[in-house]
Amino acid sequence: MLDLYGTKLPSRLLLGTAQYPSPAILADAVKASRASVVTVSLRREMAGGRSGEKFWSLIQSLRLRILPNTAGCHSVKEAVTTAQMARDVFGTNWIKLEVIGNHDTLQPDVFGLVEAARVLCEDDFAVFPYTTDDLVVAERLLAVGCKVLMPWCAPIGSALGPVNATALRSMRGHFPDIPLIVDAGLGRPSHAALVMELGFDAVLLNTAVAKAADPVGMARAFGNAVDAGREAYRSGLLEPRDVAVPSTPTIGRAVFQ
Numbered sequence: 486m487l488d489l490y491g492t493k494l495p496s497r498l499l500l501g502t503a504q505y506p507s508p509a510i511l512a513d514a515v516k517a518s519r520a521s522v523v524t525v526s527l528r529r530e531m532a533g534g535r536s537g538e539k540f541w542s543l544i545q546s547l548r549l550r551i552l553p554n555t556a557g558c559h560s561v562k563e564a565v566t567t568a569q570m571a572r573d574v575f576g577t578n579w580i581k582l583e584v585i586g587n588h589d590t591l592q593p594d595v596f597g598l599v600e601a602a603r604v605l606c607e608d609d610f611a612v613f614p615y616t617t618d619d620l621v622v623a624e625r626l627l628a629v630g631c632k633v634l635m636p637w638c639a640p641i642g643s644a645l646g647p648v649n650a651t652a653l654r655s656m657r658g659h660f661p662d663i664p665l666i667v668d669a670g671l672g673r674p675s676h677a678a679l680v681m682e683l684g685f686d687a688v689l690l691n692t693a694v695a696k697a698a699d700p701v702g703m704a705r706a707f708g709n710a711v712d713a714g715r716e717a718y719r720s721g722l723l724e725p726r727d728v729a730v731p732s733t734p735t736i737g738r739a740v741f742q
């Protein structure tokens with residue numbers, strides 16, 4: 486089972502709740518994915534008025550673990566304040582911490598991220614930092630109290646999939662005991678399977694499901710891909726090699742008449 490801050494979760498898929506064609510499709514997609522955690526944006530809640538209330542009731546009806554996020558925050562102050570409000574609104578100390586540093590790539594401001602994580606960890610938050618695949622930044626996040634890391638594999642919403650699988654592999658190797666969740670940039674179920682085969686503990690995604698022609702079918706496909714990738718990792722994948730190795734025994738000689 487996936488263990489995040491002492492909470493055991495049956496699924497290794499975390500799903501975002503934005504951009505779905507309708508609330509009903511969102512609910513069906515979440516169920517089809519078998520996700521056990523959904524992310525929710527405080528900004529959306531606050532901006533939504535009555536529709537925000539309905540959305541929140543829907544999310545609650547799913548009876549899943551909620552991971553509020555600080556999506557859209559560009560400074561330490563903004564992210565910390567949003568996290569503190571989210572704790573009150575959603576009744577959880579879990580926070581997916583985003584401090585965005587660049588408008589074009591939506592990549593994290595890793596300096597602000599470490600500082601915001603420090604403040605929030607001191608305030609007893611369970612911080613899930615949305616970060617890059619940089620090992621030094623990862624060390625800093627762990628040093629200030631994060632117990633989970635969430636590296637991107639490509640820019641949010643890009644659907645590019647793992648653009649630097651080598652860096653992800655290296656991250657897994659450096660932090661064998663830290664839960665690592667790939668967050669952002671996954672476009673296809675095969676991308677999710679690939680990062681799970683690398684030994685990542687879970688994936689978090691949104692756009693690839695919400696914007697699919699059939700979000701419910703795509704959610705199911707991602708759920709299956711995550712399971713397949715995890716089982717493949719646990720079953721011991723073969724290392725690729727450059728030379729052929731016969732897969733059929735060739736002892737003896739065939740007799741031709």
Ligand SMILES: CC(=O)[C@@H](O)[C@H](O)COP(=O)(O)O
Pocket residue numbers: 500501502524554581615640641642643644668669670671689690691692693
């Ligand atoms: C939903 C969420 O919390 C984000 O970090 C992000 O939106 C996920 O990325 P994709 O939308 O690229 O899957």
